[in-house]
Amino acid sequence: MTDLVQVVxxxxxxxxxxxxxxxxxxxVYSISRIISLAQGGFVVLAALSxxxxxxxxxxxxxxxxxIVVVIFAVGLAAVDVVIVRPAAKRATPDRLLLTTVxxxxxxxxxxxxxxGNLPYTMPAFTGSDPLDWGGVRIPTQYFWxxxxxxxxxxxxxxxxxxxxxxxxxxxxxxNPSAARLQGIRVDRMRLxxxxxxxxxxxxxxxxxxxxxxLQFTTVTPxxxxxxxxxxxxxxxxxxxxxxxxxxxxxxxxxxxxxxNADLAQLAAIALLVAVLLLRPQGLFGTPERVRx
Amino acid sequence: xxxxxxxxxISRSYGGVxxxxxxxxxxxxxxxxxxxxxxxxxxxxxxxxxxxxxxxxEGSVExxxxxxxxxxxxELPSLGLMRTFQSARLVPTLTVRQxxxxxxxxxxxxxxxxxxxxxxxxxxxxxxxxxRADELVDFLDLRHFADTPAQDLPAGAQRLVEVxxxxxxxxxxxxxxxxxxxxxxxxxxxxADVLDAVRAGGVSLVLIEHNMSLVLAISDRITVMDAGxxxxxxxxxxxxxxxxxxxxxxxxAS
Amino acid sequence: xxxxxxxxxxxxxxxxxxxRTRPARxxxxxxxxxxxxxxxxxxxxxxxxxVTVGIFYLATIGLTPLIGQAGQxxxxxxxxxxxxxxxxxxxxxxxxxxxxxxxxxxxxxxxLLALVFGAGFLRxxxxxxxxxxxxxxxxxxxxxxxxxxxxxxxxxxVGIPSLHLGSYAVFSDQANFYVLVVLGAIAAWITSNLRNxxxxxxxxxVGNDSVAAGMLGIRASRYKATAFAISAVTASxxxxxxxxxxxxxxxxxxxxxxxxxIVIMVAVGGSRSVxxxxxxxxxxxxxxxVGQTFSNWEPLVAGLVLIAVMTYFPxxxxxxxRDGVASAWRRVSRHAVAQGAGR
Numbered sequence: 012m013t014d015l016v017q018v019v020x021x022x023x024x025x026x027x028x029x030x031x032x033x034x035x036x037x038x039v040y041s042i043s044r045i046i047s048l049a050q051g052g053f054v055v056l057a058a059l060s061x062x063x064x065x066x067x068x069x070x071x072x073x074x075x076x077x078i079v080v081v082i083f084a085v086g087l088a089a090v091d092v093v094i095v096r097p098a099a100k101r102a103t104p105d106r107l108l109l110t111t112v113x114x115x116x117x118x119x120x121x122x123x124x125x126x127g128n129l130p131y132t133m134p135a136f137t138g139s140d141p142l143d144w145g146g147v148r149i150p151t152q153y154f155w156x157x158x159x160x161x162x163x164x165x166x167x168x169x170x171x172x173x174x175x176x177x178x179x180x181x182x183x184x185x186n187p188s189a190a191r192l193q194g195i196r197v198d199r200m201r202l203x204x205x206x207x208x209x210x211x212x213x214x215x216x217x218x219x220x221x222x223x224x225l226q227f228t229t230v231t232p233x234x235x236x237x238x239x240x241x242x243x244x245x246x247x248x249x250x251x252x253x254x255x256x257x258x259x260x261x262x263x264x265x266x267x268x269x270x271n272a273d274l275a276q277l278a279a280i281a282l283l284v285a286v287l288l289l290r291p292q293g294l295f296g297t298p299e300r301v302r303x
Numbered sequence: 304x305x306x307x308x309x310x311x312x313i314s315r316s317y318g319g320v321x322x323x324x325x326x327x328x329x330x331x332x333x334x335x336x337x338x339x340x341x342x343x344x345x346x347x348x349x350x351x352x353x354x355x356x357x358x359x360x361e362g363s364v365e366x367x368x369x370x371x372x373x374x375x376x377x378e379l380p381s382l383g384l385m386r387t388f389q390s391a392r393l394v395p396t397l398t399v400r401q402x403x404x405x406x407x408x409x410x411x412x413x414x415x416x417x418x419x420x421x422x423x424x425x426x427x428x429x430x431x432x433x434x435r436a437d438e439l440v441d442f443l444d445l446r447h448f449a450d451t452p453a454q455d456l457p458a459g460a461q462r463l464v465e466v467x468x469x470x471x472x473x474x475x476x477x478x479x480x481x482x483x484x485x486x487x488x489x490x491x492x493x494x495a496d497v498l499d500a501v502r503a504g505g506v507s508l509v510l511i512e513h514n515m516s517l518v519l520a521i522s523d524r525i526t527v528m529d530a531g532x533x534x535x536x537x538x539x540x541x542x543x544x545x546x547x548x549x550x551x552x553x554x555x556a557s
Numbered sequence: 558x559x560x561x562x563x564x565x566x567x568x569x570x571x572x573x574x575x576x577r578t579r580p581a582r583x584x585x586x587x588x589x590x591x592x593x594x595x596x597x598x599x600x601x602x603x604x605x606x607x608v609t610v611g612i613f614y615l616a617t618i619g620l621t622p623l624i625g626q627a628g629q630x631x632x633x634x635x636x637x638x639x640x641x642x643x644x645x646x647x648x649x650x651x652x653x654x655x656x657x658x659x660x661x662x663x664x665x666x667x668x669l670l671a672l673v674f675g676a677g678f679l680r681x682x683x684x685x686x687x688x689x690x691x692x693x694x695x696x697x698x699x700x701x702x703x704x705x706x707x708x709x710x711x712x713x714x715v716g717i718p719s720l721h722l723g724s725y726a727v728f729s730d731q732a733n734f735y736v737l738v739v740l741g742a743i744a745a746w747i748t749s750n751l752r753n754x755x756x757x758x759x760x761x762x763v764g765n766d767s768v769a770a771g772m773l774g775i776r777a778s779r780y781k782a783t784a785f786a787i788s789a790v791t792a793s794x795x796x797x798x799x800x801x802x803x804x805x806x807x808x809x810x811x812x813x814x815x816x817x818x819i820v821i822m823v824a825v826g827g828s829r830s831v832x833x834x835x836x837x838x839x840x841x842x843x844x845x846x847v848g849q850t851f852s853n854w855e856p857l858v859a860g861l862v863l864i865a866v867m868t869y870f871p872x873x874x875x876x877x878x879r880d881g882v883a884s885a886w887r888r889v890s891r892h893a894v895a896q897g898a899g900r
Contacts, residue, residue: 046684048691098868105630106867108684109824112632112817113863119814120857231813235695242688273703280696287689288677354772380774392769394762396829401758409774411755415783418754419747425754432755438564451887472773 013146018268019261020149024222026260027156028054031215032237033244033252034163035208041184041247042197042204044104045095048111050212051234052118057083057216058225059122062131072221073136079213087209090114091202099201115234122227130224133217152222159218163211164253176203184247232276236263239283245296254294258282307332307476307507313352313362322348324531325362328509330476335498335508337518340528346511347389349528350478353509354379354386367475380409383475387468387482391461395454399445399464402453403436406471439467443497459485463494470501477501478509483517495521519543582749586742593738597731604730606846608802610838611737612795617822617834618744619791622751623784624820625828628764629679633690634819635811636697637667637789641796642806643707646714656720660797664790671789675782694816701808713807720801733802740798744791745831752829760784814856821863827873836875 035050057079065075098110136155141148171177183190183200191197216225236259244255259279266275286293310328314321323345330336338346351357353364355376364371369382379385385406393402411432413425440449443463448456453464462482469477482498483491491514498508498521512518518525518539525542527535535545542548596607616634623629641663648659678689702711709715720727720736727736751757760780762770767777800806818841826837841859845852870877 046688094864094868098864102867102871104684105628105687106871108687109630109820110864110867112820113860113867115860116814116817116821116863117857117860120854120860123853123856235691235813238688238691271703273699276699277696277703280692280699283692284689287681287685287692291681291685356768375771376768377771377774377776379772386772388769392766392772394758394765396765397758397761404755405758405762405773408755408759413755415756418756419751421750421754425750429754435564442564455884468773 014268016147018264020147020153021268022261022264023257024153024156024219024260025264026257027160028215028219028233028256029236029240029259030160030253030256031163031211032233033240033256034167034249035211036237036241037244037247037249037252038167038211039201039204039208040241042180043095043099043201045099045107046104046111046238046241046246047114047208048108048234048238049114049118050208051232051237052115052230053083053087053209053212054216054219054233054237055225055230056118056122057213058133058220059126059131059216061213061217061220062133063126065133071136072134072217075133076136076214076217079217080210083209083213084206085209087212088202088206090209091205095201095205096198115230119227119230122230126227128227130226131220132224133220135221136218150222152218156218159214160253163214164249167207167249170207180204236279239279241293243282243286243293245293248293248295248297251293251295305332306330307367308353308509309365310349310353311363311365313349313359313364315348315352315357315360321531323352323359326528326531326533328526328533330507330509331523332475332507333502333505334523335502335510335521337510337512337522337525338528339512339515339518339525343530344528345531346528347480348531350386350480350509350511353478354384380472380474383473384478385469385472385474385476386478387462387465387480389480389484391453391458391465393453393461393464393468396452398450398452399456399467400433400436400440400449402464403439403467403471404432406439406468407432407435407473409472435471436467439470442470442500443467444493457485459490466497470506474506476507476509478511480511481513482510483512483514491517586746590738590742593742594735597734603846604734606842608730608733608737610835610842611734611741612799612802613819613822613838613842614741614835615737615744615798616792616795616819617826617838618741618748618831620788620819620823621748621828621831621834622757622760623781623788624823626752626757626760626764627781627784629781629784630684630687630820631690631785631788632687632816632820633693633697634788634792635813635816636690636693637671637792638796638799638815639697639701639811640667640670641793641798642800642810643701643714643796644793645797645800646717646806647707649718650716656718656797656801657722660720660794660801663797664793667789667793668786671786672782675785676778679778679781679785691813691816694813697811697816698808698813701811708806708808711808713805713809714800715805717800717804717806719804720798727801733798737798740794748787749831756780756783818859821859823873825862825866825874827870827876827879829872830875830879833873833875837873840874 032051032054036047039045039047060082061075061079064078065072094110094114098107102110135150135152137151141150171181179190179195180200180203182193183195183197187197240255240259241252243259244251244253259282262278262282263275266278306329308328308330310326312325312327313323314325315323326349328336338349340346348357352359353371355371355374359372366382366384371379394405397405411428413428417425437449440446443466445460445463445467448460453461456464462484466479466482483494486494495517498510502508510518510522522539524537525539526533527542527548535542535548537545597604600607616638620631620634623631641660644663645656645659648654648663649656674693678686681689701708727733759770759775762773762775763777763780770777799810822837822841823834824837825840826835827833840862844858845855866873872880
């Protein structure tokens, strides 16, 4: 029993990261209809950046978090200006998908160049001793992960529902051309979406790295897990992203423990395929024209 | 003369607003029927209903003895019914000639394996298609555009290519959605001559149009729509004299 | 023109004018094959690169009808490569099938499988199909390490025989290369035939606007599924030949990264010609060969190249060159016509 609880908690911890990746993809998708496969790559890049910053500055792991969050928010805003904006001018959504494949590949390339193909980790934010609750060992980092997810969900909800900017973003998401007619600068909304996605990727990366090892080769698994979570939850639905991410983490955790890790991946794909065939708009998505 | 197309009491509303309301329309063989009316009168919706793009709430469409209601748009070419669109929906990357060749799709017998291996059947068919396409391209005076990708043509010329593509299917009836939009006066006169020749060739036309001089010049009968209803129907000179039409449409237009 | 009669759909016996002249295509093909035959003597030190490029050319050329005409991106080529590769190992080693028969049967099997998957996935709009095929690629990568009884897991399947044509063993790099040249030429010939036929035009119509295509009587789902099946057949052949060439097949050959790079090859070169994928395969496979230090740069450069191409040359590098030449030619010829008419 304690074993199952342990597995569930571990799965949910991974699920928090998947949820954060999916949340970033969802925000970008709802504003721009771009499926950013690179989002998972940014998480790994942020994590390794955090490791290097922490080592070179010699500050506490927790203090690194706001730094990478700011760097990646600005960085993804720059990616939007330098890469996405020129591409979006002439490309169809299909080509933009390939552009994000290129971004994912480039992020992997940066990791290979900057960090080599070696695994990295970082000390936990608050002590390395896990709590022991009736035989279940809970690393304190799990609380930070859950906290990061809660902060992002709440922050996003407040931003979208309680601010002028959020109103403009929601207007853009529901109908870009109508929003443009109302004087909303759609380009700027997309810039904001990418900046938010960058901040969330950084938060996820810096918070997961103390309890795992990340490297060049973990880029694709994270990218894929994030996109499965986003599609299963329903592209463009923030609630769906969170549920999809946690569900996926749970599924992979349980299958990985009682079967094996590769088959856990297969279970995730089976989930994806089932959702695409039976309910292509995802669990929480609105049935906008997904089929021909 | 028997009616080629018979539309009876067709209606369609969107969210309580009637776009088309119990409209009747008959097109006789070998004639041009114009449908005119102000923007939003429901003319394009009427075409969509006839061609199965939109399901009618009620009413029926009969073409050459076939009940079209509930039929997939894909089956219409083989019955001899083709249409063009208000903003041309050509394949942008293909040349004008290739687009027109595609119009004859319903005649194509060569299929995948023959095409993949370029068997004699495919070669023979390609030759026939090219000849036919070039005749139509000439007919619509698009010769100098023949090898140009459709996306590089001005909108008016694209609409003419759509007409050629529709004719390539050798239809009994061709539905044209504002073919003269974007053409200048002399081009419009040329188009009138072309449509005349099309009729003379035995193809009936339904012409949705704003350009009154074109409509009055070539139509056999005119239907006038306003706010989803037919408000007048008759010969061109009858319609021109109709008081309701003058009020609803001609008065505004002229 | 206006006095003209409406041309009637009669059986015409006239010679068509302005058809893309066959001799030009023929000449291009002959020159290409001559260069291919000469290559092993021109660059004898690069034979393994040439073979690899040949294999990836086969995997990419079959993808061009799907991407270039039907407008659907498949990220799942590695699944069919895996079927071709592992299947070839299994059929030849466990069931002692002749190598060529195994490759052909697996290619047919892959094509059928693609039709089955296509029936489900191609109902999905646009990039949802791409996402579903990405799922297939991920599943393939997992299965290739997990299904140990078939794949021997991460260490890979060893002892696969070389390709045998009759009693001749295709063993050397050069022999493998020539086999690939023949198959690549056939695949290129078929895809170019398709592009210049009613099937290819119908595919393009479907990819551009399946509703408008339906108005011409074209059944969209059938054409897309056919294009997907073509991609599967060539990918499976490429996988089998890779296995026969390496006499080995491992999960490294069918990772998700490989699935991405195959699509990158098509996108970089351009998907509407037979030369585009060749350029793509050369660029992406050749980059790591430029130098040992450069191989670390390869993923970054490949990614940036893809971004730049998608942004500035959506028709691919070769497509951009060709479009440029074509539009310049049209401008020149129209100018000449205008001058002629002016006189």
